Amino acid sequence: LREDTAVVIVGAGPAGLLLANRLIQEGVDCVVLERHTRAAVEARARAGVLEHRSAELLARHGLADGMHAAAAKHGTCEFRRDGTRFTVPYGELAGGVAHWVYPQQFLVRDLIASFLEAGGDLRFAAEVGELAEVATERPSVTYRQAGEDRQRTLRARLVAGCDGPKGVCARQVPAGARRVYERQHEWGWLTVLAAAPPSTEHPIYALHRRGFAGHMLRTATVSRYYLQCVPGDPPENWPAERIWSELDARLAVDEPWSLTRGELLETRTLEMRSVVSVPMQHGSLYLAGDAAHVITPVGAKGANLALADADVLATAMTRYLRDGDRAALDAYSDTRLPAIWRAQAFSRWLMELVHAPADGDGFAAQLQRARMDELRTNPSLAAWFAGQYVGA
Numbered sequence: 247l248r249e250d251t252a253v254v255i256v257g258a259g260p261a262g263l264l265l266a267n268r269l270i271q272e273g274v275d276c277v278v279l280e281r282h283t284r285a286a287v288e289a290r291a292r293a294g295v296l297e298h299r300s301a302e303l304l305a306r307h308g309l310a311d312g313m314h315a316a317a318a319k320h321g322t323c324e325f326r327r328d329g330t331r332f333t334v335p336y337g338e339l340a341g342g343v344a345h346w347v348y349p350q351q352f353l354v355r356d357l358i359a360s361f362l363e364a365g366g367d368l369r370f371a372a373e374v375g376e377l378a379e380v381a382t383e384r385p386s387v388t389y390r391q392a393g394e395d396r397q398r399t400l401r402a403r404l405v406a407g408c409d410g411p412k413g414v415c416a417r418q419v420p421a422g423a424r425r426v427y428e429r430q431h432e433w434g435w436l437t438v439l440a441a442a443p444p445s446t447e448h449p450i451y452a453l454h455r456r457g458f459a460g461h462m463l464r465t466a467t468v469s470r471y472y473l474q475c476v477p478g479d480p481p482e483n484w485p486a487e488r489i490w491s492e493l494d495a496r497l498a499v500d501e502p503w504s505l506t507r508g509e510l511l512e513t514r515t516l517e518m519r520s521v522v523s524v525p526m527q528h529g530s531l532y533l534a535g536d537a538a539h540v541i542t543p544v545g546a547k548g549a550n551l552a553l554a555d556a557d558v559l560a561t562a563m564t565r566y567l568r569d570g571d572r573a574a575l576d577a578y579s580d581t582r583l584p585a586i587w588r589a590q591a592f593s594r595w596l597m598e599l600v601h602a603p604a605d606g607d608g609f610a611a612q613l614q615r616a617r618m619d620e621l622r623t624n625p626s627l628a629a630w631f632a633g634q635y636v637g638a
């Protein structure tokens with residue numbers, strides 16, 4: 247079975263769905279292929295923090311109603327160390343803006359609904375197997391719809407690889423045509439989602455000699471926690487009691503404060519890896535979001551970068567397909583890469599600030615204290631942190 251469209255979008259995550267919504271708004275024909283079912287995609291909990299500029303972007307395109315109705319706005323975060331704590335009012339420091347705390351699965355649900363309401367073609371349970379002729383102007387994408395034996399092929403003028411870090415699209419770029427910058431960070435993370443109301447008004451980053459602990463906000467009844475662990479430590483090593491007592495110890499302050507416990511909904515160990523693939527395009531194939539670059543959750547940038555990539559790509563694809571103007575499409579990688587590297591730099595800076603040195607080196611620990619004191623006492627550094635963190 248063969249069909250034609252203007253743009254095939256592989257993957258219905260934040261990148262693919264924002265791109266699809268923008269293209270349909272511009273009257274550009276596109277098809278989204280997503281290997282999971284709608285229910286699975288709408289239930290996948292990951293990010294929760296949208297930057298100020300992502301919120302503006304969604305509002306600009308009429309895609310922020312759900313977020314405006316249900317998200318909480320936050321402009322302060324808290325750092326803890328050795329029983330002490332201090333807050334940074336980053337929203338105020340960045341000029342009166344805020345983060346929007348809105349779970350990624352809610353945003354994905356909203357973007358699916360708006361695309362389908364606009365008459366969009368989104369095929370769930372459709373797994374892309376291969377791409378062909380991506381170096382030419384007539385690329386094609388072959389996929390298999392769940393329950394069918396035969397494969398289907400879509401021919402397009404452009405393909406958007408929005409299929410996340412383990413997708414098929416990035417592999418279509420010949421090794422000689424791209425450079426992959428990769429860093430395996432020296433810390434491991436256990437990520438925990440629990441049915442527990444937040445024990446804090448602000449996200450907490452706690453530095454402890456046993457390792458970093460984070461308490462992030464999601465909703466009134468669900469919270470996310472992070473614990474630094476040995477890289478590769480399996481989740482089975484972390485039964486519920488160990489998780490809660492370790493969070494208690496690492497988040498402790500020398501004043502009345504307690505952590506509210508709840509049922510653990512998800513416990514995973516995370517590979518703390520950063521990747522940037524350069525360029526983010528090859529022939530008619532354009533990569534966006536985690537398909538092009540992976541960033542650790544430190545600093546909460548991944549979904550935000552995915553939305554920003556998709557926004558730039560939507561404008562560029564529209565100009566090409568509607569007006570025949572290739573300039574923005576040709577410049578896509580160069581347009582996006584500086585912001586992607588800045589996010590990587592900020593995330594690494596924050597990682598070094600809050601993680602216990604992997605080698606237990608006393609010198610490194612003292613440097614870390616000095617850095618945290620600097621953030622607490624130096625208004626210029628706090629202002630820089632604020633702008634980077636909130637994405638002003």
Ligand SMILES: Cc1cc2nc3c(=O)[nH]c(=O)nc-3n(C[C@H](O)[C@H](O)[C@H](O)COP(=O)(O)OP(=O)(O)OC[C@H]3O[C@@H](n4cnc5c(N)ncnc54)[C@H](O)[C@@H]3O)c2cc1C
Nearest residue numbers: 257259260261281293294374409410535536547548549550
């Ligand atoms: C624990 C955790 C916390 C995080 N917290 C934050 C945060 O607070 N803020 C933030 O900005 N980011 C955060 N992130 C990162 C964020 O979740 C990702 O960066 C984001 O999901 C990237 O979006 P994407 O659309 O590029 O890719 P994805 O969301 O991965 O979407 C890719 C889609 O492609 C589909 N797909 C893959 N292969 C195929 C195929 N062969 N055929 C068809 N479909 C395919 C997948 O099923 C998926 O639906 C966090 C991540 C984790 C793991």
